[in-house]
Amino acid sequence: MQPAILDIDSQPLKSGGVNRVPDGGPSVNRRIFRAAVIVTLAGILVKLVATFKEFAIADIFGRSDAMDAFLIAFLIPGLLVNLFSESMNQALVPTLVKVREFDGHPRAQELLSSAMLWTCMLLTGGSLVMAAAAHFFFPLLAAHFPAAKLLLTEELFYGLLPVVVIAGIASNCSAVLNTFDRFAWPALAPMATPLAVVIGAWLLVPRFGIWSLVYGNVVGALIHAVIMVWMMHAHGYRFALRWHGFNPAIREVAGQYGPILLSGLVASSGLLVDQGMAATLPSGSVSTLVYANRFVSVVVNLLAGAVATAVTPYFSQMVARREWAACRHTLNTYVRLTALISVPVAMTMIFGSHLLIRLTFQHGAFGPQDTAAVAPVQAMYAIQLPFFIVSRVFYRYLVAIRRTSLILYCGMINLVLDVILNIVCMRWMGVAGIALATSLWTISTFAFLCYWAYRLLPPPEKLDAA
Numbered sequence: 058m059q060p061a062i063l064d065i066d067s068q069p070l071k072s073g074g075v076n077r078v079p080d081g082g083p084s085v086n087r088r089i090f091r092a093a094v095i096v097t098l099a100g101i102l103v104k105l106v107a108t109f110k111e112f113a114i115a116d117i118f119g120r121s122d123a124m125d126a127f128l129i130a131f132l133i134p135g136l137l138v139n140l141f142s143e144s145m146n147q148a149l150v151p152t153l154v155k156v157r158e159f160d161g162h163p164r165a166q167e168l169l170s171s172a173m174l175w176t177c178m179l180l181t182g183g184s185l186v187m188a189a190a191a192h193f194f195f196p197l198l199a200a201h202f203p204a205a206k207l208l209l210t211e212e213l214f215y216g217l218l219p220v221v222v223i224a225g226i227a228s229n230c231s232a233v234l235n236t237f238d239r240f241a242w243p244a245l246a247p248m249a250t251p252l253a254v255v256i257g258a259w260l261l262v263p264r265f266g267i268w269s270l271v272y273g274n275v276v277g278a279l280i281h282a283v284i285m286v287w288m289m290h291a292h293g294y295r296f297a298l299r300w301h302g303f304n305p306a307i308r309e310v311a312g313q314y315g316p317i318l319l320s321g322l323v324a325s326s327g328l329l330v331d332q333g334m335a336a337t338l339p340s341g342s343v344s345t346l347v348y349a350n351r352f353v354s355v356v357v358n359l360l361a362g363a364v365a366t367a368v369t370p371y372f373s374q375m376v377a378r379r380e381w382a383a384c385r386h387t388l389n390t391y392v393r394l395t396a397l398i399s400v401p402v403a404m405t406m407i408f409g410s411h412l413l414i415r416l417t418f419q420h421g422a423f424g425p426q427d428t429a430a431v432a433p434v435q436a437m438y439a440i441q442l443p444f445f446i447v448s449r450v451f452y453r454y455l456v457a458i459r460r461t462s463l464i465l466y467c468g469m470i471n472l473v474l475d476v477i478l479n480i481v482c483m484r485w486m487g488v489a490g491i492a493l494a495t496s497l498w499t500i501s502t503f504a505f506l507c508y509w510a511y512r513l514l515p516p517p518e519k520l521d522a523a
Contacts, residue, residue, distance in 0.1 A: 085371050085383055086390050092240045092367035099244035100359045103251070110251035111351055112417065113258055114270070119422025122206050123267040125343045129199050130213035131274075132332060133187055134220045140321045141179040142225035145172060146232035147369075147456050148314035154236055154373040156306050166294060167301040172310060173229055174298040180225045184218045191215070198329060199336045199343075209267070216271040223278040230285035230296070236370045237292050244366070246284045250277030309459075316461040323468035327475040327498075331491050334479050341430070342488045348427075349434035349492060352413060353442065356402055361446040364395055365453050372457035381515045384454065388510065391450045399443040406439035430488075437492035441499035448499075451506035460513060467505045474498040 118124040149172050157165040187194075191211050199207060231243035250273075257273030265272070286296045301307070335342045368391060375383045406413070411432040419428045455463055475498050482490030482497075 085375065086387055088238070089367045089371050089387065089391070090394075092235075092238065092371075093363045095240045096244045096363035096366050097359055099241055100363060103245060103248045104355045104359060106248050106255075107251040108351075108355065108417070110255045110258075111348075112420075113255050115348070115418050115423045116421035117258060117262055118267065119344075119427070121344075121422070122203075122340075123209065125341070126202070126206050126210040127213050127267050127270055128343055128347050129195070129202075129332065129336070130210045131217060132198075132329065133191075133214060134184075134217045134224075136328065137180060137183045137187065137221045138224045138228065140318065141183060142176055142228040144314060144317040144321045145176045145179075145310075146229060147317050148310050148461070149229075150232055150236060150369055151373040151376065151457050151459065152306055152309050152313070153233070154370060155377040157236075158374070158377050160306075162293065164306070166297075167304075168306045168310070169233060169294055170297040170299040171301045171307050173226070173296070174300055176225055176229055177222060177298055180222045184221045188215060188218060198333050201336050213267065213271055216268065217274060219275050220278045223275070223282045226296075227278065227282040227285045230282070230289040232369075233289055233294055234285070234292060235366055236373075238370070239288070239292065240366065242288055243285065244363075246281050249280040249284070250274060253277030253280065313456075313459055313461045316465040317456070320461070320465040320468040323465070323472045327472050330472075330475055330479065331495065334483060335488055335491055338483070338488055341427075345427075345430050345434055345488050346491060348414075348418060349431045350438050352406065352417075353435060353438040356399075356406070356442055357445055360395065360399055360402070360442075361449040364391060364446065365449040368450060368453050369457070372454055376457045385514055388450060388454055388514065392447055395447045395450060396443060399446040403439050403442035406442070407436045410436040410439065433486075434489045434492045437486075437489050437496060440493070440496035444496075444499045444503040448503040448506045451503075451510035454510050455506065455513070458513060460509070463505075463509050467502055470505070471498045471502055474501055 114124070118127075149168075153165055153168055153172075156168050191214055195207060195211050195214070199210060202210065227246070231246070234240075234243045253276045254270055254273035257269045257276070261269035261272060289296060303311075331346065332343060335346045368387065371387065372384065375381075375387070411428065414428045414432045414435060415425075418431065419425065452464065455461070475494060478494035478497050479491055482494045484490070486493060
């Protein structure tokens with residue numbers, strides 16, 4: 058017997074339901090492809106600026122203790138934004154689209170205002186809790202840092218905390234704009250942060266040293282947020298922090314948000330485990346791990362991020378209208394397309410790792426010995442690319458059908474795998490083993506999400522009968 062998929066089945070059909078699928082499916086796929094191309098092209102421009110930022114920072118700070126301290130300090134603010142704000146985006150968008158489809162714009166505005174208030178409270182509360190606990194968890198996270206380096210890490214962390222709420226607001230606004238088929242400017246606006254960091258590094262390093270990176274991140278996040286709030290307002294949604302009660306829509310968001318939040322917490326714990334284990338290795342290992350992941354994360358954000366951003370509002374619309382044949386068509390199309398693109402990219406990065414690192418990072422304080430340390434780690438990270446990118450299609454479909462509990466189970470499995478694989482692979486390959494462990498549990502994620510996405514999709518014979 059097929060498992061229950063949604064409570065949305067009780068909603069009336071709109072726009073013809075599955076009867077319009079033969080024409081609607083390919084049309085939706087073309088719109089998704091257009092959106093993905095826009096996000097990718099905009100992302101390339103943003104990443105070029107971000108890569109230039111990395112070159113500038115590497116040239117100034119190299120793999121220094123100050124850079125190690127900043128990277129560890131930046132972990133928590135970045136994780137808080139992903140944990141609270143990105144989780145809210147995933148829980149909110151399917152319900153926001155459904156409410157707008159069936160209940161109209163005013164109700165959708167009420168839902169958005171309540172969700173934004175909720176998100177800001179969580180971001181502020183999380184920041185305060187982590188600020189209070191910083192003196193306790195940083196010695197655990199960076200147990201092998203000398204006292205002065207550890208103190209600098211804590212101080213930099215306090216300076217970066219304003220980024221949490223500011224970046225969280227920008228992220229929420231971007232997700233809302235995507236539901237209006239607005240992808241270009243939300244994808245371009247993050248450029249403000251690397252530009253601000255580079256300018257801050259050039260102007261302020263002689264006086265403020267590593268603190269110039271803190272000031273640049275705060276200013277860049279503020280510019281990004283202002284642009285997104287203004288654009289959201291121009292498309293009919295106000296930035297308002299107002300609670301409209303625990304109505305059915307907000308209860309639905311809350312029911313989905315819990316598992317996604319916990320899944321994000323588990324995933325964040327895995328990142329902290331990786332960085333913490335790298336800190337137990339020889340000096341510079343944290344920087345090696347981070348530098349090695351730079352280009353891999355660029356590809357992930359460009360390809361996986363573009364596809365996930367593009368398919369989310371369309372999957373949400375198709376699920377709201379119960380267009381299951383269109384869902385299957387889109388799922389199959391973008392699984393094939395993402396695999397076709399990501400496999401050759403991964404192979405190129407694996408076998409060209411040393412050349413890429415040498416041509417890009419090797420200058421200033423970053424010497425040949427640093428290239429030799431970083432290149433094999435990047436190659437191990439690159440193995441994950443096809444599996445991670447394709448799995449984002451399955452992930453977003455499961456979010457759209459409100460089966461977020463499965464994502465939580467997947468995250469819990471991966472955290473256990475991450476710890477076990479790190480321990481085993483570190484002994485064999487050092488810091489490169491941490492990267493290999495990440496790729497191995499990404500393969501596990503792909504298999505899990507693939508199974509459940511197709512398991513919960515109505516079989517073709519049922520669609521034909523409908």
